[in-house]
Amino acid sequence: MSDSKVVFLDVDGTITTYENVIPESAKRAIRTARANGHKVLMCTGRSKAENPPELTEIGFDGMVGGNGSYVEVDDQVIMHVHIDAGQCRHIVDWCHERGLEFYLESNNGLFASERFREAARPVLQLYMGRKGVENADQLETDDVMHGMVYDGELYRDDVNKVSFVLSSYQDYLDAIEEFSDMKVGTWGGAGELALFGDVATKDIDKAVAVHKAVEALGTDMADTIAMGDAKVDIPMFEACATSVCMGSGGEEAKAAADFVTTDVDKDGLWNAFSHLGLV
DSSP states (O other): OOSOOEEEEOSBTTTBOTTSOOOHHHHHHHHHHHHTTOEEEEEOSSOGGGOOHHHHTTOOSEEEEGGGTEEEETTEEEEEOOBOHHHHHHHHHHHHHHTOOEEEEETTEEEEOTTHHHHHHHHHHHHHHHTTOTTGGGOOHHHHOTTEESSOOOSOSOEEEEEEEOSSHHHHHHHHHHTTTEEEEEESSSGGGOOEEEEEETTOOHHHHHHHHHHHHTOOGGGEEEEEOSGGGHHHHHHSSEEEEOTTSOHHHHHHSSEEOOOGGGTHHHHHHHHTTOO
């Protein structure tokens, strides 16, 4: 075990608020920790194209993207597991047949289906409203989703994950059956309240990716810290030596973490970094 730590940070709800605002104290925490010799990496469900300049300009030592399908350390790609072209075509055709709007998450952009912008607007307004965002009912799809590409090619070989708007919970249950060779999940709410389904490659999660990143850095898992706010972060919590959940996080994530810091918009990141002796 060394004095230098490797910190894996979820993005949405951890570095940024649910309105995509990055608290100044979060930027300061990351920059100060790196100046003190610690490594800080994003570990997010986002694909690279979803990161706005304000986020990347903070400065990171790497990125785990697509909930573990992509690992980059010091500008070198360590691992990138795509949905293959055949699987992508299968998912796109299935969504089209069911009349479900969707987007393909790639490091080159978020490629939306024909009517995604209109279909997703009320769903994303509900999603942001549940997170307590003010005037959520005024938001447009592009206010919530960074990096959307419309009229792009949908049969692709560079896709990390596909998300689709659920018309009902049955869409998710049918997707599990249809894509039995893949990992099918939901987001935007628990159980029947889920708003989106998603499809990704099997056997990929944030824990697998964290191990790959640590190996590439030549450090030890005993020196790792994970911070997040959601159920999808639990594998990362379990993989790392120390885990922290945001005060604004979900109950399952809080229960799985070693300790809970304050809310993301109440200096949660800075307070956690301070508690851990990183700043």
